[in-house]
Amino acid sequence: MEKTYVIGIDLGGTNTELGLVRSDGHIVARTILSTAKYTDFPTFADDMVKAAGELCAAGDPETGWQGTVNDLQGFGIGAPNADPNRGCMVEPPNLKQFKGVSNFVEEFRRLGVTVPVAVDNDANAAAVGEMVYGGAQGMQHFIMITLGTGVGSGIVVDGKLVHGSTGTAGELGHNILIPNGRKCSCGRYGCLETYTSARGIVQTFIEVRHEMGTPADVDEHPGWIGSEVTDAEVHSITVGIASNAGDPRAIETFRRVGYWLGIACANAVTFSAPECIFLMGGPTKVGEPLLAPLRKSFEEHLLNIYQGSCRIEMSKLKTNEVAILGAAALVN
Amino acid sequence: MEKTYVIGIDLGGTNTELGLVRSDGHIVARTILSTAKYTDFPTFADDMVKAAGELCAAGDPETGWQGTVNDLQGFGIGAPNADPNRGCMVEPPNLKQFKGVSNFVEEFRRLGVTVPVAVDNDANAAAVGEMVYGGAQGMQHFIMITLGTGVGSGIVVDGKLVHGSTGTAGELGHNILIPNGRKCSCGRYGCLETYTSARGIVQTFIEVRHEMGTPADVDEHPGWIGSEVTDAEVHSITVGIASNAGDPRAIETFRRVGYWLGIACANAVTFSAPECIFLMGGPTKVGEPLLAPLRKSFEEHLLNIYQGSCRIEMSKLKTNEVAILGAAALVN
Numbered sequence: 001m002e003k004t005y006v007i008g009i010d011l012g013g014t015n016t017e018l019g020l021v022r023s024d025g026h027i028v029a030r031t032i033l034s035t036a037k038y039t040d041f042p043t044f045a046d047d048m049v050k051a052a053g054e055l056c057a058a059g060d061p062e063t064g065w066q067g068t069v070n071d072l073q074g075f076g077i078g079a080p081n082a083d084p085n086r087g088c089m090v091e092p093p094n095l096k097q098f099k100g101v102s103n104f105v106e107e108f109r110r111l112g113v114t115v116p117v118a119v120d121n122d123a124n125a126a127a128v129g130e131m132v133y134g135g136a137q138g139m140q141h142f143i144m145i146t147l148g149t150g151v152g153s154g155i156v157v158d159g160k161l162v163h164g165s166t167g168t169a170g171e172l173g174h175n176i177l178i179p180n181g182r183k184c185s186c187g188r189y190g191c192l193e194t195y196t197s198a199r200g201i202v203q204t205f206i207e208v209r210h211e212m213g214t215p216a217d218v219d220e221h222p223g224w225i226g227s228e229v230t231d232a233e234v235h236s237i238t239v240g241i242a243s244n245a246g247d248p249r250a251i252e253t254f255r256r257v258g259y260w261l262g263i264a265c266a267n268a269v270t271f272s273a274p275e276c277i278f279l280m281g282g283p284t285k286v287g288e289p290l291l292a293p294l295r296k297s298f299e300e301h302l303l304n305i306y307q308g309s310c311r312i313e314m315s316k317l318k319t320n321e322v323a324i325l326g327a328a329a330l331v332n
Numbered sequence: 333m334e335k336t337y338v339i340g341i342d343l344g345g346t347n348t349e350l351g352l353v354r355s356d357g358h359i360v361a362r363t364i365l366s367t368a369k370y371t372d373f374p375t376f377a378d379d380m381v382k383a384a385g386e387l388c389a390a391g392d393p394e395t396g397w398q399g400t401v402n403d404l405q406g407f408g409i410g411a412p413n414a415d416p417n418r419g420c421m422v423e424p425p426n427l428k429q430f431k432g433v434s435n436f437v438e439e440f441r442r443l444g445v446t447v448p449v450a451v452d453n454d455a456n457a458a459a460v461g462e463m464v465y466g467g468a469q470g471m472q473h474f475i476m477i478t479l480g481t482g483v484g485s486g487i488v489v490d491g492k493l494v495h496g497s498t499g500t501a502g503e504l505g506h507n508i509l510i511p512n513g514r515k516c517s518c519g520r521y522g523c524l525e526t527y528t529s530a531r532g533i534v535q536t537f538i539e540v541r542h543e544m545g546t547p548a549d550v551d552e553h554p555g556w557i558g559s560e561v562t563d564a565e566v567h568s569i570t571v572g573i574a575s576n577a578g579d580p581r582a583i584e585t586f587r588r589v590g591y592w593l594g595i596a597c598a599n600a601v602t603f604s605a606p607e608c609i610f611l612m613g614g615p616t617k618v619g620e621p622l623l624a625p626l627r628k629s630f631e632e633h634l635l636n637i638y639q640g641s642c643r644i645e646m647s648k649l650k651t652n653e654v655a656i657l658g659a660a661a662l663v664n
Contacts, residue, residue, distance in 0.1 A: 141497040155603065157489050157496070164489070164605020165473040166641045171602040174635045176595055179510060186635055263508055270503040271487065271603050273496025303506045303518060309498045 003063055004073040007052045008328030010122070011035065011079040013094035018048065019324035020055040023073075025133035027324055028060045041098045045107035074116035076330035077104055078125035078323055085167040087119045118330035122146070122323065124161050124170060126315070127154025129326030130278055135316030141274040144315070145172060145265075147281035150185075151193040157272050173197070177264055195260040198236035198283055205239045205253040206231045212249050221245060240286035254289040261290075262297020269306050280315035280322060335395055336405040339384045340660030342454070343367065343411040345426035350380065351656035352387040355405075357465035359656055360392045373430045377439035406448035408662035409436055410457035410655055417499040419451045450662035454478070454655065456493050456502060458647070459486025461658030462610055467648030473606040476647070477504060477597075479613035482517075483525040489604050505529070509596055527592040530568035530615055537571045537585040538563045544581050553577060572618035586621040593622075594629025601638045612647035612654060 004023045009016060016035045020028040031051050038044040052069050059066030069075075080092040087105030092098060105117045120128070127144035130136040136144075140159045146152040151173030155162040162169045173193035174186055181190030182203065194200050205225075214227040223245025225238060242250035265277050284290065295312055302310070317325055336355045341348060348367045352360040363383050370376040384401050391398030401407075412424040419437030424430060437449045452460070459476035462468040468476075472491045478484040483505030487494040494501045505525035506518055513522030514535065526532050537557075546559040555577025557570060574582035597609050616622065627644055634642070649657055 141501075157494050158492065160490065162489050162604050165471075165607040166605045166638060168637050169473075169603065169605035171635060171637070175599045175602050176633060177511070179592075179595055188633060188635070263511055267507045267599075268603075270507050271501065271600075272494050273498045273501035275497040301508060301520060303503060303520070305500050305503070306498060 003060075003065065005056070005060070005065060005067075005071075006073050006328040006331045007055065007069070007075045008324040008326070009048060009052075009075065009077040009079075010125075010323035010327055011077060011089075013080075013092075016044075016048065017324060018051050018055060019328065020052075020058075020060070021325060021328035022060060022063075025325060027321060028062075029055050029058060030324065031055060035095065039097050041102040042107060042110075044098070045104065046111060049108060049111045049113060070112075070114050072115050074118060074331035075104075075108065075113070076125070076327040077117070077119045078122040078327040078330070079104075079119060080121065082119045082121040082124075083167050084118070084120045084124070084163055087117055089119070116331055120161070120330050121152065121154075121168075122326070123152030124154040124163075125326030125330055126152075126280060126317075126322055127156055127278075127326070128161060128329040129317055129322055130315055131156060131159075132329035132332070133317060133325050134322075135278060135313060136276065139275055141272055142276045142278060143172075143268055143272070143274045144278045144280065145261075147196060147198070147279065147283040149198055151197050155268075155272060156274075162272075172264065172268060175264060175267070177260060192260070192264045196257050196264070196283070201236040201239055201253060201257055201283055202234050204256050205234055205250060208249045208252045208256070212252065215248065218247075221247065223247065225250065236283055240283065240289075243286055243289035251289055254286060255293040257283075258290050258293030258295075259297040262294050262299075263301045265294070265298045265312060266301035266303070266306075269310050270303060273306060274310055276310060277312050278315050279312065280317075280319075284314060285319075335392075335397065337388070337392070337397060337399075337403075338405050338660040338663045339387065339401070339407045340656040340658070340662075341380060341384075341407065341409040341411075342457075342655035342659055343409060343421075345412075345424075348376075348380070349656060350383050350387060351660065352392070353657060353660035354392060354395075357657060359653060360394075361387050361390060362656065363387060367427065371429050373434040374439060374442075376430075377436065378443060381440060381443045381445060402444075402446050404447050406450060406663035407436075407440065407445065408457070408659040409449070409451045410454040410659040410662070411436075411451060412453065414451050414453040414456075415499050416450070416452045416456070416495055419449055421451070448663055452493070452662050453484065453486075453500075454658070455484030456486040456495075457658030457662055458484075458612060458649075458654055459488055459610075459658070460493060460661040461649055461654055462647055463488060463491075464661035464664070465649060465657050466654075467610060467645055468608065471607055473604055474608045474610060475504075475600055475604070475606045476610045476612065477593075479528060479530070479611065479615040481530055483529050487600075487604060488606075494604075504596065504600060507596060507599070509592060524592070524596045528589050528596070528615070533568040533571055533585060533589055533615055534566050536588050537566055537582060540584045540588070541581045544584065547580065550579075553579065555579065557582065568615055572615065572621075575618055575621040583621055586618060587625040589615075590622050590625030590627075591629040594626050594631075595633045597626070597630045597644060598633035598635070598638075601642050602635060605638060606642055608642060609644050610647050611644065612649075612651075616646060617651075 153172035182194035485504035514526035
């Protein structure tokens with residue numbers, strides 16, 4: 001099969017990374033732009049297309065391929081608040097400099113790009129990346145849940161991303177898990193995100209240590225969180241480290257997070273009966289302290305007719321590749 | 333366009349109704365079998381095919397069409413615990429006489445039926461009926477929620493029923509709405525069904541009247557539920573009548589049911605972003621006492637990006653036609 005090439009773009013609040021991706025999932029080369037330094041979208045789009053052109057000109061030393069952006073199979077862009085129908089992002093909350101609608105397709109066309117330009121949010125891109133290059137190859141029904149600052153999701157039904165009537169389906173982070181529960185950044189209460197995002201983990205740890213207190217021997221255990229760490233200084237990563245170091249309050253924190261996420265996963269199964277739910281993102285790296293209670297809760301809360309039909313797995317893509325590969329996989 | 337004909341079969345615990353359905357959605361004729369009297373599935377299948385043959389032989393007086401079962405476009409069957417992939421039902425809880433797997437396709441083939449035989453659960457059939465003959469014509473994304481003894485659902489994404497990897501996706505009645513909430517017949521706790529089914533309505537009324545007591549002037553109001561009605565005698569239909577008659581406890585009951593169902597509908601939107609959620613079934617007939625608080629709760633709990641994108645509507649099919657038309661619509 002002839003090798004084809006895609007530019008995958010991971011657009012973040014701080015940096016935007018571009019990668020030249022070969023059809024076998026190899027990232028040939030990468031380059032980074034500082035998103036934060038741009039004050040207007042057309043200049044930013046201009047620099048993205050230029051950077052992509054440089055990656056294409058340098059080409060793939062292994063195969064000898066070289067070209068221009070119009071020799072690509074296309075551009076795939078993972079971006080916040082993406083509208084895949086229009087190929088744009090709309091008022092992304094972490095990119096306040098790009099007001100209104102920032103349309104990638106229109107800007108790229110203006111800059112002479114004639115090949116396809118596909119845009120979607122990062123969780124949807126991750127789901128497609130898993131399907132094309134990762135653990136979901138050949139699956140018709142699966143869900144990707146991304147844990148990070150927020151909680152995102154990409155849902156695949158019959159081998160296709162679910163976009164819904166608005167283009168923005170698949171926001172399981174804002175499924176209300178506990179009616180009238182924790183206040184969410186979206187303005188409502190009890191969203192899954194408030195319990196299982198990095199912020200939710202921190203809040204849970206703070207609650208747990210207020211309940212359980214600080215063990216007398218906390219200073220004898222490297223990695224445990226001492227009383228000198230104020231609530232405002234607790235970070236989800238240090239809670240993760242503490243759980244792996246055996247801090248009982250961090251272990252209890254992830255037990256609760258796993259319990260909540262297990263209910264959410266069981267609920268998702270009543271919707272689309274996926275064969276697998278994949279997880280990715282920083283908080284999942286804690287491993288068993290999260291995964292063991294998560295799987296236990298999932299089994300406990302799964303409706304009997306689905307028992308044994310759906311497993312929970314970590315994403316099979318590398319952390320430093322998933323965003324680029326996911327974006328690249330949007331082109332097809 | 334040439335008119336074609338389908339036999340739609342609504343298989344219930346007490347009765348099984350067959351209808352000859354013309355392609356324009358007109359039910360030409362119907363016949364009823366007593367499901368309860370059959371002790372084995374092959375005899376039951378035999379009588380279904382015979383009854384269908386009689387409907388075909390009598391034909392459609394309006395068009396002059398007459399034929400045999402093999403002149404049909406096919407058979408569509410709405411049945412409990414259906415497995416659409418295999419064309420069977422599996423251990424339906426209300427039909428204990430049919431043990432194990434009852435395979436419609438195999439039995440009908442044995443009886444000489446050569447045309448397509450499609451089987452699905454009644455909520456999925458209702459969704460397809462709404463899409464082919466009702467208010468969802470032309471919609472790519474919608475959800476049907478059926479309220480009755482239980483709560484069922486049929487989910488349409490990209491114009492197709494979501495069946496998932498198991499064939500049994502779309503069981504929103506068993507979405508856990510309130511973790512560790514009411515005990516459900518499925519053995520778990522807090523399922524939507526325990527709050528919004530006929531049984532859930534009764535339980536809520538009982539709770540509300542224990543909280544609010546019986547108004548002193550209850551006997552002056554026709555339709556209100558008096559203290560002589562024991563908890564065991566409360567029925568969802570009488571609660572519905574009482575709410576329309578102004579019984580404050582019945583009104584409060586449906587306010588709570590609408591509140592819960594509104595959260596469930598808002599959660600469903602985060603999944604597939606439908607343009608409409610249709611409701612059908614006995615408890616929905618109470619009308620505004622349910623619909624007004626439901627729509628209020630739905631708007632309150634809907635994530636901002638979906639505001640205005642999804643409405644809640646009653647099924648546009650007639651109550652006494654939806655089951656037959658839904659079953660018929662499974663054939664296509």
